[in-house]
Amino acid sequence: MSPDAPPVVALDGVVKRFGERVAVDGLAFAVAPGEIFGLVGPDGAGKTTTLRMLAGLLPPDAGTIRVADTDVVAAPEAVKARISYMPQRFGLYEELTVAENIRFYADLFEVPRRVREERTDRLLAASGMTAFRAFRAGKLSGGMKQKLGLTCALVHTPDIVLLDEPTTGVDPVSRREFWAILYRLRAEGVTILLSTAYLDEAERCDRLALLSAGRVLHCDTPAALKARMPGAVLAIMTGSGRAARAALDGQEGVGRALLVGGGLHVVVDDPARRIPQIRASLAERSVPVGDIAAIAPGVEDVFMALVADASPR
């Protein structure tokens, strides 16, 4: 990753409308070569539309998009040999086998036979799918399908990989393998853009753009975003989470509360001051309470604080 290098993906003032609806509204961000860049946001924030425009599948209504030194708006076809795009829906041929699907995509990108064979072996081994070569794609589990999709996307040598929610419905073990492949790619200098609804997964990205209503609200590293989180998260152990939440509702310095197994997570401005205050008000309402401790916020907490508060709901 070299942040000083000229960006390999750059959007500026991008607008996309579907009829009356504005899906993407003046979007701008840039991705450095060799970065893993995550697009995070609620449904309808414009993640999929953005990735489709980057892949040259949808023309924007306004703005400029440059991908791998190509003006995607003017020459959408020119960018296609340089990228790999993996749509959200499994896009492979279910009646073809794993090996046949891979070969099909290799041929479309005119990958020489020897390179294809070598890379297919390596990718299948990395995702633990070597034994499934002759399986029909339609018979694979959801996680395997996603890994096959990634293998097909990587069988040529893309400069940029665009992945739309690649790990939805994938179990944690497969997801780790998936990420191991992505990190290996990054080490080879490939730039990766992905969208995700899994916020624990977003922490694995180098940088994140938090999207809302077709705009970038925040764009930074996960650590920097977490540092921007106003206040701290407290874990309150209690058997009656709802009662505790009701007791704390509207208290000074106490923000959003989330029910979790065995208790409650609340956002507070100042833990040192608020912990005694919380204990007192819970005792007042005779809500039984155990430990109260500050915990490290996750990207999800940050997301809720930065995006949920920004979006009109």
Place this chain on the structure above:
Amino acid sequence: MRAKRLLAIARKEVLQIVRDPRSLMIALLMPFLQMFLLGYGISLDLKHVPVCVFDRERSQTSEDLVARFEASAYFAVTRRLSQYAELTDAIDRRACVLALVIPPDFSERLAADGTAPVQAILDATDTNTATIAYGYAANVLARYSAEIGETERARQGETASLFVPVEVDSRVWFNEDLESRNFIIPGLVAVILALVGAQLTALTIAREWERGTMELLISTPVTATELMVGKLAPYLVLGWAVSVLCLLLAVFWFAVPFRGTIGTIFVTTTLFLLVVIGIGYLVSALIRDQLGASQVALIATILPANLLSGYIFPIDQMPAAVQAITYLVYTRYYVEIVKAVFLKGSGLAALALPVVFLAVYAAAVLALAALAFRKRLR
């Protein structure tokens, strides 16, 4: 166009066709069934129409006339009646389609006036059968009359004027030398190819949009032309297979005489197949869902093919305005070609006009299909 990408598309398409044995069976079985069902069902010929004879004279002459009916393959004299009541009963119970009533003074009047009325009563509940049976009957009677006339003329020493004792209503298909099947089967081959060909390709693009595979495909460098050529090539081969099946059935099962050359039928069939699979592809590219594409393709092929191609309804008997429209119906050219190749043995030179029309049609449809496919999402 890059050969590797084109082959990749074609190979994938072949695998998909082979892996979907149900659709493949339908593609091959449908023409087979249609050939048999329509080949027999639409036959305009009748064989062994049951005839009841109420011969009130029972003379040598009247027996002679009845013998003509018995000799004809079209009729089978099933009953001899002895009174009129039996006749109505036989018609009512559908024991016969045609009842022939020979008057008691048949030979007498024939000898005296040269003409004699013979009453033919038809069960017209099935109009089509009745019309055809009537045609055959008229034919038998006409021949009989002609012979009587000749004997009469010979007897009277007249040689000049043609003396026809019975008026004959003749129709194009009631020619005893030409079976209607010989006309219909070659036309049927054309109609079946039009239907099957367009249906095969109508799904090919729409299916990819529906299943989500297209979104990935259009993110690759594959061009619209490569995609079209790669996808259509396997279907052209499949189309050839269906054509061979239909043509073999026509020649060997339905015994339609084949007087032309394999070369002519191959070239013209290929042109026609290109038009129909191109139309299916065009529809599929424009309408991105399978059900819609399939229905539009069906309407675009079945109606003009059945009604306006001339395979069953002769074009020259249509109103002028409709005739003009038939020039747009590609199937009409192929129907014309197949009939001519089969029955007249025509070569490409003789068929230059319809062949050129088909070629232009094929080029236009394929060009449109390539243009209609957009590597863009909506």
Place this chain on the structure above:
Amino acid sequence: MSTGEPDAIVVDGLVKRFGAFVAVDHVSFAVAPGEIMGFLGPNGAGKSTIIRILCGLFAPTEGHVRVSGIDVATDPEGVRARIGYMSQKFSLYRDLTVLENLTFFAGIYGVRRRARAERIGYAVEMAGLGGREGQRVATLSGGWQQRLALGCAILHRPRILFLDEPTSGVEPMARRRFWDLIHALAEDGVSVLVSTHYMDEAEYCDRVALINHGRLVAVDTPGALKRAGGGRPLFVIEPADLGAALAALAGAAGIASASVYGGTLHVAAADPHYDAADLAALFAERGVEPGRIEPTAPSLEDVFVDLVASDTRTGGRAA
């Protein structure tokens, strides 16, 4: 969660075979009234099969399953009347409105006509669907569809809810609102059994059951699972050169695994007494600069992956 009442779900020695394939292999657990039990496991581990057996959709091959005190094997219909089931595909009619869907499912569940308006009102309020009754389902976002599906599943006021990956593909904020609903139901005493792939969601459960190859690998609270953590100290390091650090760790004695995590590495040690100083010494020996070294608590995902991996290695003998 209340105690003292009989368990809402009791599973004892459950086995399900499909031909030679063992989908569920001697699974036993119990769920208390008002408890939220999470089902975690890789795709194809048998989570959905267990849930379907509990719903009376499959007959068990061996073992006993009692749901709400009723034996599933002898009275599956009785069980079905007392449970709510929501599958990951939200079986809603997309061309009908919210209210029409609710009315339809009320009919399916045999809700009496007199009670229907009240129950539908309850479901609408519970799922926060007020104001959207007339909207067609197809026009609702994934999060709203999911809440409607839950509303449909609780129309007959079941005491037990089975949710099979209810939040797959739903965005984070909608997911949080959905979990609020689940917690509210649990506080009313409804037992909830929910399968998920989202580790953050597993944390919202009272207890988590980890399933691999049809076997129950672990059942405990998320906190206890994390504390047990497979007994492996976990460190976060932030090397300048990830590749060199990974190479240094590969095959090193005492190191169980190392995986990239954004710009950092998560290093798990095999020995419970391994500490940061040991790790620093290892890097010094190999001449690689590890940057910051910090011990960290394993996440639920770390625990999950670890347990699944060791269970798969031992074929369940250790579990």
